[in-house]
Amino acid sequence: MVPAPGTALLVGVVGSTAYGFAQAGSDIDRLGLFAAPTEDFHGLHRPAESQVTTDPDVTLHEAAKWCRLALTCNPTASELVWLPDDLYEVRGPLGEELIAIRRSFLSAKAVRTSYLGYADQQFRKLLTRDTTDPVTRRRAAKHARHLVRLVEQGVRLYETAENVVRLPDPDRVRDLGERIADHPATAEALLASAAERLARPGVLPPAPDPRPAEAWLRRVRAAHYTPPTT
Template identity: 35%
Template sequence: MTGPPRSVPAPDPHTLVRAHTVYSCVMGSRAFGLDTAASDTDRRGVFVAPSELFWRFDKPPTHVDGPAEEQFSWELERFCTLGLRANPTVLECLHSPLVEYADGTGRELLGLRGAFLSRHAHRTFTGYVDGQHRKIEARVRRGAPPGKPAMHLLRLQLALLDLLRTGTLTLDVGEHRDELLAIRHDETSWAQVEKRLRTLRATSEAAAARTPLPAEPDVRRIEDFLVRVRRTSASGPAPDSAPDSGPDSGSGRRPDRS
């Protein structure tokens, strides 16, 4: 009599990232145009867990730290869910100017960048700014300089204003680089930073009233994409969906501010 089938162990999270990454990019100061000689290289990515792993009681991870230092990846469904909620980190990941790797699925995901954008970004970006503002205030009360957190706080407020005005999310800070680096190096007082934030907040509120962004993201397009990816995974890779090269090969644009 044949016993029950033996369960095959699921691959460890780092193996999932290594074998199933569809998109990876550089984020952080290098993507924002704020890097210096001492800047780290932060990498973010998206992997697609094989569909058969979802048939188990023990589901694949929604996100993975590593395997490299300063590397973080989301499973595709989690990434799309957060993007539809206008999560600032995920939206910025989709718009990084420093794409290191994208296979066919990754390129299609990038082609959907605009479908994730909506007026919800005003609420989520503002909520994140408010939360970070409170943390920095507590930091300043303890006698610590606001420094890098204050720089990124103002950077995000500037990015939101530009997004609301143009309907496009741009990461590079451009002409604001010197202003932001002065904040990072504590050459600008926290009182001055707060004054600048209040001005930008008021301007953003006005821009939100006439933004070209749609009221809602295009959920149907993104869900159709996710379902097709899951079906392809369940039936085996399609001939034209093979990756151009592995995520460690450095294909695509490389960071050039080091």
């Protein structure tokens, strides 16, 4: 695994492996967050907020950036604090604290906007794929799977305040994705149903509570500050 440009607080396996879609030869995607040394924020140039590599596939966000993404209920970033226990590779004390406050990042509007927005992006990509070509047909099926996943995860999160990353029936989602890849219009009813359910009153607050994230970040900064020596 690529080392973080600071101290890794939480790192886990995400993507197809986490959802239950992985097959032989599937890539292993990792997502994590790190704390840059606090003194690095005191100069003219702020430390890098993210580090992304493709070989291996690793995305690491600095703690403050991850919190900003999570407060918008970004589906990709948010799943880091909802992984099954066996998928974590780094889970330090501050990472544990972040998992403990994960519901404070949730809000009805953000879940509705983010999950439906990402699902709609997958739908638009589907419409541009030439499914007569084997390569683009596989990509279309991937977009369709993630469309179904985003819709189902988003509705469940909105209605229960639980983000179930590991899908209970990935084969069903995969099969539905194959059908949608061949007939993209099939997804329109799925998207419409999700929009209708997300328009109803749910269990999430209208806005997130940023106070736990702010307090957590201050603990992160205190823990990663090295006073200058004289």
